[in-house]
Amino acid sequence: MSETDADTERLTRALRAQGIRITRQRAALLEIMARADDHPDAVELHRRASDELPGISLSTVYRTLAALEEHGVIQRHQFQGETARFEPADAEHHDHMIDVESGEVIEFHSERIEELQAALAREMGYEIVHHRLELYVRKRRDA
Amino acid sequence: MSETDADTERLTRALRAQGIRITRQRAALLEIMARADDHPDAVELHRRASDELPGISLSTVYRTLAALEEHGVIQRHQFQGETARFEPADAEHHDHMIDVESGEVIEFHSERIEELQAALAREMGYEIVHHRLELYVRKRRDA
DNA sequence: CTGGGTGCAAACACTTTGCATCTAT
DNA sequence: ATAGATGCAAAGTGTTTGCACCCAG
Numbered sequence: 001m002s003e004t005d006a007d008t009e010r011l012t013r014a015l016r017a018q019g020i021r022i023t024r025q026r027a028a029l030l031e032i033m034a035r036a037d038d039h040p041d042a043v044e045l046h047r048r049a050s051d052e053l054p055g056i057s058l059s060t061v062y063r064t065l066a067a068l069e070e071h072g073v074i075q076r077h078q079f080q081g082e083t084a085r086f087e088p089a090d091a092e093h094h095d096h097m098i099d100v101e102s103g104e105v106i107e108f109h110s111e112r113i114e115e116l117q118a119a120l121a122r123e124m125g126y127e128i129v130h131h132r133l134e135l136y137v138r139k140r141r142d143a
Numbered sequence: 144m145s146e147t148d149a150d151t152e153r154l155t156r157a158l159r160a161q162g163i164r165i166t167r168q169r170a171a172l173l174e175i176m177a178r179a180d181d182h183p184d185a186v187e188l189h190r191r192a193s194d195e196l197p198g199i200s201l202s203t204v205y206r207t208l209a210a211l212e213e214h215g216v217i218q219r220h221q222f223q224g225e226t227a228r229f230e231p232a233d234a235e236h237h238d239h240m241i242d243v244e245s246g247e248v249i250e251f252h253s254e255r256i257e258e259l260q261a262a263l264a265r266e267m268g269y270e271i272v273h274h275r276l277e278l279y280v281r282k283r284r285d286a
Numbered sequence: 287c288t289g290g291g292t293g294c295a296a297a298c299a300c301t302t303t304g305c306a307t308c309t310a311t
Numbered sequence: 312a313t314a315g316a317t318g319c320a321a322a323g324t325g326t327t328t329g330c331a332c333c334c335a336g
């Protein structure tokens with residue numbers, strides 16, 4: 001059994017325990033999300049799901065994505081001007097660089113930046129609930 | 144003459160020089176934006192504009208906002224799940240903290256964070272075109 | 287067996303657009 | 312005078328929802 005298969009099965013059990021039914025549609029989407037190493041949007045996920053489950057409706061995809069997000073299984077991102085994209089919610093938080101020329105999304109993480117953010121918020125009397133950091137970038141020509 | 148009046152007049156001239164006509168509608172919106180110290184959305188701006196220019200249409204507001212954004216006069220922000228909000232584009236860049244309880248938007252700036260972002264992007268072979276940093280926060284109770 | 291999930295179509299919220307008319311320059 | 316801007320209504324886009332039927336547990 002592949003690692004993502006094992007992950008998916010564990011997830012399935014956890015979700016069922018939380019009282020959410022794993023239908024064929026949801027199983028398909030869970031599997032697709034587990035495999036996805038890009039950041040697909042609802043329409044793209046619907047396309048992928050249709051391959052193994054012809055007839056699955058776009059509304060089901062939206063409803064499932066909402067449910068999975070609510071249960072912390074996936075994360076929704078709304079990049080500048082784009083439609084919502086999704087990715088599996090891994091343990092470690094990360095931010096995104098978006099290549100404005102290719103649309104490619106690169107993940108990164110900076111503990112130093114996170115610390116500065118937290119310190120800044122605290123100074124101003126707030127605590128961070130969550131944050132969003134997006135760098136819209138272009139490949140360096142002079143590199 | 145107030146300072147914002149002077150600013151608005153300067154802007155008006157600059158825009159006209161770039162070949163965009165300053166109609167009553169646009170003048171009203173320029174003035175409203177100059178005065179705005181919050182981050183209103185299109186509907187709110189339409190409401191404010193309607194006070195001094197009854198009959199102004201929402202599409203004109205949208206078209207004007209698009210034009211002003213294109214000419215770098217205002218900036219558009221799309222906060223998590225909200226409708227687009229606008230603010231005058233001042234010289235100095237800043238980021239936003241959004242109070243998730245009140246919806247209030249607080250501006251801040253950290254040169255240190257900006258430097259780290261730039262360094263990070265460079266390391267990965269990119270240069271930053273623009274970025275977005277939003278801290279979704281809540282007032283500290285234990286402060 | 288039964289309540290949650292699905293597919294479909296219709297509704298939604300926000301934003302954009304086509305067109306006839308108007309107005310800033 | 313005339314090209315660009317407006318108001319209106321209609322179309323778009325991405326997403327959500329009501330409802331009758333279905334199927335996972």
